[in-house]
Amino acid sequence: MSEHKGISRRGLFGAAGAAVATGVAGYAAHSVLSGEEVQAADNTGPVEFHGRHQAGIVTPAQDRLHFAAFDVTTTKRDELISLLKEWTAAAALLTAGRDIGQYGAVNGPGEAPPEDTGEAVGLPPARLTLTIGFGPSLFDKRFGLAAKRPAALVDLPHFIGDDLDPERSGGDIAVQACSDDPQVAVHAIRNLARIGFGTVAVRYSQLGFGRTSSTSKAQTTPRNLFGFKDGTNNLKLEDTAKLEQQLWVQQADGPDWMVGGSYLVSRRIRMNIEIWDRTSLGEQESIIGRGKGTGAPLGKADEFDAIDFTAKKSDGTPKVPMDSHVRLAHPDFNKGAELLRRGYNFVDGSDGLGRLDAGLFFLAYQRDPRKQFIPVQQQLSRSDALNEYIVHVGSGIFACPGGVTPGGYWGDKLFA
Numbered sequence: 001m002s003e004h005k006g007i008s009r010r011g012l013f014g015a016a017g018a019a020v021a022t023g024v025a026g027y028a029a030h031s032v033l034s035g036e037e038v039q040a041a042d043n044t045g046p047v048e049f050h051g052r053h054q055a056g057i058v059t060p061a062q063d064r065l066h067f068a069a070f071d072v073t074t075t076k077r078d079e080l081i082s083l084l085k086e087w088t089a090a091a092a093l094l095t096a097g098r099d100i101g102q103y104g105a106v107n108g109p110g111e112a113p114p115e116d117t118g119e120a121v122g123l124p125p126a127r128l129t130l131t132i133g134f135g136p137s138l139f140d141k142r143f144g145l146a147a148k149r150p151a152a153l154v155d156l157p158h159f160i161g162d163d164l165d166p167e168r169s170g171g172d173i174a175v176q177a178c179s180d181d182p183q184v185a186v187h188a189i190r191n192l193a194r195i196g197f198g199t200v201a202v203r204y205s206q207l208g209f210g211r212t213s214s215t216s217k218a219q220t221t222p223r224n225l226f227g228f229k230d231g232t233n234n235l236k237l238e239d240t241a242k243l244e245q246q247l248w249v250q251q252a253d254g255p256d257w258m259v260g261g262s263y264l265v266s267r268r269i270r271m272n273i274e275i276w277d278r279t280s281l282g283e284q285e286s287i288i289g290r291g292k293g294t295g296a297p298l299g300k301a302d303e304f305d306a307i308d309f310t311a312k313k314s315d316g317t318p319k320v321p322m323d324s325h326v327r328l329a330h331p332d333f334n335k336g337a338e339l340l341r342r343g344y345n346f347v348d349g350s351d352g353l354g355r356l357d358a359g360l361f362f363l364a365y366q367r368d369p370r371k372q373f374i375p376v377q378q379q380l381s382r383s384d385a386l387n388e389y390i391v392h393v394g395s396g397i398f399a400c401p402g403g404v405t406p407g408g409y410w411g412d413k414l415f416a
């Protein structure tokens with residue numbers, strides 16, 4: 001862990017006097033990290049919270065997720081702004097691996113509830129990132145934001161096969177917490193929800209494990225619950241020119257408050273793994289369009305070989321079938337559209353019918369969902385061979401603004 005001022009969770013006990021209480025809304029203003037991302041060799045270190053873009057989008061995907069969608073329960077704009085300020089100050093501390101508040105978990109007065117819930121005491125930051133997004137419903141009449149709703153923040157259309165649960169869909173605000181330690185991610189969401197009591201309420205939340213995408217070429221490609229490598233042909237942080245083209249909102253796109261930001265689409269996709277597990281290896285590979293062992297495109301040897309959509313088998317049929325997932329999702333068949341996928345596996349117990357309630361919590365960031373997620377999903381929902389094994393049961397779309405500068409707060413340009 002890097003050296004910086006303030007009380008780290010590791011050095012917390014008895015150190016309350018070292019906290020300097022000058023932060024936003026009474027939160028201890030420990031100095032922020034001095035600049036570039038600090039990467040401990042064992043992935044326990046912090047990821048810089050401030051910057052041009054929010055962390056948690058293109059920064060290397062961590063192994064665990066706690067995603068929460070909130071409804072705003074206050075009707076007062078000032079209260080919402082105050083909460084966003086408090087959340088920002090807390091997020092800067094949490095991502096630096098520190099307790100929140102002036103006194104943290106255990107150094108406050110014995111008569112009052114602790115400022116920090118305490119379950120992360122002694123744990124390192126574990127690359128925690130906290131990423132905020134604003135849903136379409138926030139731009140209704142309540143907070144005077146209707147004129148600031150980005151044109152790209154559309155309500156997602158119904159897709160063929162959707163079986164969405166409204167209680168697992170939507171949300172005024174989303175916070176994505178990613179970390180390599182599940183306790184650190186859960187602690188972050190729990191404390192943000194606690195700070196928000198009376199102003200926001202959790203609408204739904206989702207835990208995820210085993211990232212299903214790489215967002216950096218330095219990462220190995222993980223596997224999803226169908227056992228396939230997932231994230232091979234993803235946007236990666238090294239593709240800087242492509243990121244400007246496909247991921248980050250540009251000045252010309254507008255609105256101003258979204259420049260440097262990105263749009264998040266979340267889909268809770270239930271995977272019928274018991275049926276999948278009775279499907280032959282050859283059939284599974286034909287459905288995805290890649291080999292299960294190597295992750296290579298069908299007809300190729302290596303994972304990162306380019307897909308040859310023209311290659312034919314001896315019987316004249318395409319090696320990568322017409323209804324295979326990778327063919328239908330590929331930019332060549334989607335007017336060049338790409339996504340930065342950042343999803344996680346989930347298993348939420350079983351469903352009472354002997355089946356695991358398991359799947360993929362699909363998260364994808366993009367510059368404009370009208371040109372990216374929506375047309376790609378329209379095509380997939382019509383023709384993807386994978387549809388026999390999956391069903392989309394939850395959905396959200398969120399405008400994630402650019403990064404916070406020191407002294408600023410989440411959404412400051414939106415509320416300016």
Ligand SMILES: C=CC1=C(C)c2cc3[nH]c(cc4nc(cc5[nH]c(cc1n2)c(C)c5CCC(=O)O)C(CCC(=O)O)=C4C)c(C)c3C=C
Nearest residue numbers: 228229230231232233269288326329330331360376377390
């Ligand atoms: C609308 C976008 C997508 C949804 C929804 C989606 C669901 C989904 N995907 C897999 C498994 C794999 N997807 C793979 C590639 C891939 N998927 C999408 C988009 C959606 N997937 C894209 C854009 C791509 C890349 C296509 C390309 O350019 O080649 C792969 C292959 C490995 C990889 O490149 O990542 C797998 C495996 C599941 C199981 C799933 C729903 C549960």
Ligand SMILES: [Fe+2]
Nearest residue numbers: 230325326329
């Ligand atoms: Fe996919």
